[in-house]
Amino acid sequence: SQKVLSVEKLTKHFTLGKGRTLQAVNEVTFDIQKGETFGLVGESGCGKSTIGRTIMGLYEKTAGNVIYEGKNVHELGEKDQFQLRKQMQMIFQDPYASLNPRSTVREVISEPMEVHKLHKNKKEQLDDVYQLLEEVGLNRDHANRYPHEFSGGQRQRIGIARALALRPNFIIADEPISALDVSVQAQVVNLLKELQITKGLTFLFIAHDLSMVKQISDRIGVMYLGNMVELTTSDRLYENPLHPYTKALLSAIPIPDPDVEESRERIIVEGELPSPINPPSGCVFRTRCPFAMEICATRKPKWQEIEDNHYVACHLYSEEQEVNSSPKTIVN
Ligand code: SF4
Numbered sequence: 001s002q003k004v005l006s007v008e009k010l011t012k013h014f015t016l017g018k019g020r021t022l023q024a025v026n027e028v029t030f031d032i033q034k035g036e037t038f039g040l041v042g043e044s045g046c047g048k049s050t051i052g053r054t055i056m057g058l059y060e061k062t063a064g065n066v067i068y069e070g071k072n073v074h075e076l077g078e079k080d081q082f083q084l085r086k087q088m089q090m091i092f093q094d095p096y097a098s099l100n101p102r103s104t105v106r107e108v109i110s111e112p113m114e115v116h117k118l119h120k121n122k123k124e125q126l127d128d129v130y131q132l133l134e135e136v137g138l139n140r141d142h143a144n145r146y147p148h149e150f151s152g153g154q155r156q157r158i159g160i161a162r163a164l165a166l167r168p169n170f171i172i173a174d175e176p177i178s179a180l181d182v183s184v185q186a187q188v189v190n191l192l193k194e195l196q197i198t199k200g201l202t203f204l205f206i207a208h209d210l211s212m213v214k215q216i217s218d219r220i221g222v223m224y225l226g227n228m229v230e231l232t233t234s235d236r237l238y239e240n241p242l243h244p245y246t247k248a249l250l251s252a253i254p255i256p257d258p259d260v261e262e263s264r265e266r267i268i269v270e271g272e273l274p275s276p277i278n279p280p281s282g283c284v285f286r287t288r289c290p291f292a293m294e295i296c297a298t299r300k301p302k303w304q305e306i307e308d309n310h311y312v313a314c315h316l317y318s319e320e321q322e323v324n325s326s327p328k329t330i331v332n
């Protein structure tokens with residue numbers, strides 16, 4: 001498979017004044033393969049949206065690199081950045097807030113087409129709008145109506161049609177179903193899956209709900225307080241979670257099989273989420289981790305590939321390798 005996106009030790013800090021810094025994202029590393037859905041999960045304020053916006057080039061990075069199709073997103077000139085917009089698009093959580101209420105659906109969807117001069121004339125453009133409406137499960141009669149005339153699920157479909165207007169290859173969906181009724185969530189997820197297949201799309205799917213992310217993602221990265229703490233395939237994350245925070249997230253999801261439900265390890269996280277302005281020393285999770293050791297306060301755990309395609313940052317797993325003191329620290 002072919003790599004579409006590489007995020008390399010990406011760091012994004014915001015300066016708040018009075019010498020304070022919000023450490024939104026710290027040295028996060030992952031890549032996304034063509035046609036894959038990569039899920040980014042964690043509670044609100046963990047840096048997921050900041051990663052999405054920094055990948056899009058909407059935020060400058062503080063350090064690290066974002067490489068899209070071989071190009072460094074933050075080192076592009078204006079012209080190349082503009083071209084990149086065609087390939088990379090975003091779907092937002094609140095479709096109502098992200099759609100201009102005074103624009104008709106037709107105007108909403110055709111705006112990016114006009115900016116990028118996609119069509120020779122209005123007729124071609126309108127046909128394209130009609131086609132997109134059909135692709136997202138709406139129809140041409142909806143074109144002259146306004147966003148407020150639609151339900152939440154329909155509005156998200158309009159948001160998706162707009163995101164597809166420039167025929168992108170890569171879509172960042174930032175909590176695209178979190179604001180929708182449960183009954184509508186699955187419909188929107190199914191639409192996204194369908195569009196992924198028919199259009200060959202690659203997705204970064206951001207969510208705080210792990211059960212939802214599992215359904216759609218091939219691989220999942222778990223975020224906590226600006227740090228990625230674990231990354232592996234969706235199945236492996238559920239069957240064999242390694243990081244205590246991942247185990248805690250999974251403990252909150254009921255398992256339908258009563259035998260598994262009874263035998264599994266449950267981790268309940270207590271205490272408050274620390275502030276990313278003043279994060280704990282060492283491991284960011286240590287103030288809430290039931291396994292915290294002395295070393296966790298003084299040394300930040302390394303991001304390591306523990307087994308093939310399974311990464312974790314936790315001293316519980318680095319110990320063994322220090323004892324072995326073998327020069328090849330990564331086991332494949
Ligand atoms: Fe817990 Fe220590 Fe692992 Fe952090 S490094 S998750 S505090 S055991």
Ligand code: MG
Pocket residue numbers: 044045048049175
């Ligand atoms: Mg967010």
